[in-house]
Amino acid sequence: MSLEISPAARDVLANWLEACKALDGAADNTLSAYRTDVLDFIVFLTAHHAEPQGLAPLARVTTTDMRSWMAHLRRQDIGARSVARKLSAVKSFYRWLARREGFEATAVLSARAPKFQKKLPRPLTEDAARAMIDTVEVQSREGWQGARDAAVVTLLYGCGLRISEALGLTGRDLPLGASLRIVGKGGKERIVPVLPVAVRAVDTYLRLCPFPVEPDAALFRGARGGALNPRLVSKATERARMQLGLPATATPHAMRHSFATHLLAAGGDLRAIQELLGHASLSTTQAYTAVDEVHLMKVYEATHPKA
Structure with missing residues (x-):
């Protein structure tokens, strides 16, 4: 062309x-x-x-x-x-x-774009998110691969990572501590907290993984030792959501949506969640969280400086 x-x-x-x-x-x-x-x-x-x-x-x-x-x-x-x-x-x-x-x-x-209705992401419930992680782990014949997929999905939900960010981790990011430095879209860096459950999930995978940890190699490996293809994670979550009877929107990215939504529902600050997700715009964070106007107003009233 x-x-x-x-x-x-x-x-x-x-x-x-x-x-x-x-x-x-x-x-x-x-x-x-x-x-x-x-x-x-x-x-x-x-x-x-x-x-x-x-x-x-x-x-x-x-x-x-x-x-x-x-x-x-x-x-x-x-x-x-x-x-x-x-x-x-x-x-x-x-x-x-x-x-x-x-x-x-x-x-x-001055050309105007056609109007369209923005689709809000559909997060999973907390129980469904936990069930997704547990079910993903048993979708693979090889135990180490199931542990790998569970570790990846745990990072998506527990840290709000994009799948590209989780699969971009290397041996240099180990051992996982209380926080993790992530380089996101546009080379923007952010620090995200790492929950103990995520540390345990990665440790379990590393104990079972047949390939050695190498500083410059991908942390999550495919069957032949190369970097894990994101399509394999998508297939694992697809099998899990079908087994659980979850909708087609229950994708790996939905785990990141769920992370943000559940944090906000628990009273998290929008600005803090924006930083955790690595969003350049606060409006993007609001779309991710898919919260109702009543809760947004509560957050606004609790955080806006009074005159």
Whole structure:
């Protein structure tokens, strides 16, 4: 697809992605999504105008062009949420390009994303979360693999880790103590408390694991000793939730949702939970916790400085 755009457009896209990585610390998955979304936009413009889109044509994008592009996406049955994501990437690219090339990008930046209803995550109940951990442990034929999966899911629920963060742990993170330093999205570091139950779960896995602990190797190993594939954790939780009769939303990521929800329900402070989860925005934390307005108001009244 990249062959369909001009060399100038290809180069400027590559430079923008480098800037996103160097200045904003964007993760590889984010950069890949950015590249795909902006590349698709440039390819559309190339076909729409029947000519290569160099820097000058890119700077002349009109409101009509933007409407045509979004109509093109809708004809492909791309959902409103995905259209909004693509538009966000294109706007980010144009903000950078407009500053660099010195032109007004009003037509792009004023484009409105389609409205969509944000889906709140569905946390598990406390009993269901504990049952998930216990059941995951018995889904594998090999005892060490069951202990491994249970340890991973315990870290997701007990520490609020993303699955990529849990599987990113190495031998250098051992032995687990009362806290753990996590490098999350965008290279943002945070310190999370580690519950004794999580320490015990990891210790049990390490006692049974047939592979030696190595400082630079993944802590959680696959059957052949390589880094554990997150799909295997997803499959283990899928088997467990089917056995327990839990809904399809009971995924590994739902354990992180549950961590936040249960903390807030117990009176935890939103800002503190935001830090534990590694969210850049407090509004993201509120969406994760899926709490009702009454409880949010109680937290607000208890923590807001009175005049």
